[in-house]
Amino acid sequence: MTLGQPSRPAKTLLCTTFSLIAFAANSVLCRLALKGGEIDPSSFTAVRLVAGAVVLAVILQVTAGKKGKKSRGGWWAALMLFLYAVTFSFAYTSLDTGTGALVLFGTVQLTIVLIGYFRGVKLRVLEWSGMIIAFGGLAYLVLPGVKAPSMIGFMLMAAAGAAWGIYTLSGRESINPLADTAFNFIRTIPLVIVLVIVALQDIQLSAQGILLAAISGGVASGIGYTLWYTALGGLSATESAVVQLAVPVIAAMGGVIFVSESLSQRLVISTVLTLSGILMVTLGQHDHVRLRR
Numbered sequence: 001m002t003l004g005q006p007s008r009p010a011k012t013l014l015c016t017t018f019s020l021i022a023f024a025a026n027s028v029l030c031r032l033a034l035k036g037g038e039i040d041p042s043s044f045t046a047v048r049l050v051a052g053a054v055v056l057a058v059i060l061q062v063t064a065g066k067k068g069k070k071s072r073g074g075w076w077a078a079l080m081l082f083l084y085a086v087t088f089s090f091a092y093t094s095l096d097t098g099t100g101a102l103v104l105f106g107t108v109q110l111t112i113v114l115i116g117y118f119r120g121v122k123l124r125v126l127e128w129s130g131m132i133i134a135f136g137g138l139a140y141l142v143l144p145g146v147k148a149p150s151m152i153g154f155m156l157m158a159a160a161g162a163a164w165g166i167y168t169l170s171g172r173e174s175i176n177p178l179a180d181t182a183f184n185f186i187r188t189i190p191l192v193i194v195l196v197i198v199a200l201q202d203i204q205l206s207a208q209g210i211l212l213a214a215i216s217g218g219v220a221s222g223i224g225y226t227l228w229y230t231a232l233g234g235l236s237a238t239e240s241a242v243v244q245l246a247v248p249v250i251a252a253m254g255g256v257i258f259v260s261e262s263l264s265q266r267l268v269i270s271t272v273l274t275l276s277g278i279l280m281v282t283l284g285q286h287d288h289v290r291l292r293r
Helices: 008-035 041-062 075-091 097-118 125-141 151-171 177-187 189-198 207-232 237-243 246-258 265-292
Strands: none
Touching (some): 008 041, 008 075, 008 246, 041 075, 041 189, 075 151, 075 177, 075 189, 097 246, 151 177, 237 265, 246 265
């Protein structure tokens, strides 16, 4: 290790920490922009993805001289990225920051587990119990009641979580995280153009809304996702799943601080149930892999 260059564990820790904050910041920035009517969800999605593509293209150009394996992402990953971004934005027109983040990352982890199951990864009693508890936590969140979130918002965010789960799996084998992320963002541009044309009559813009969307795309999304892909190289599948459980908590705190939202008892109970269930599944899978080895 050269002087001034962080060790691999330190690099993984720094990349992971920034990534988790960035993931939570996306929820806060989106909710902040949409709650105040500073921008419409279609425009937020468009600015976010374009800003991410521009920032990543610049970074990719600056680092072009560095040696590394060439990689250009893929159209399937780009489609999942776009689907995640657009459903994420529309979901936050009716969900609080913490609620949206919980549904998003709960669905992400459940999607990854279910895809693994259908690929032949068998679940044991502990893991099935965790799945039931996690699903029960999300179900409790949307039970009829005064504090229940919008069902449409819930379904949209669940779709965003499923898309992000698939996108995460596609990036786990990335040989060049920066290039893959950059080209995936660039590939969303044709879809962004179609989205803008379809939503042309409903476009609502302000300087503050554009700024919030640009920060979400350029910093929290583009750079954040690249660092997350980088962090995955130093994290086991179990570790990467467990650390992401912190995101809904960080996002909920951000919603309280920056968006002046309150934490309902329903959200707190749902968060405890959902994250506890996912933790049971994750640790169960880790133990299963360890025993097999």
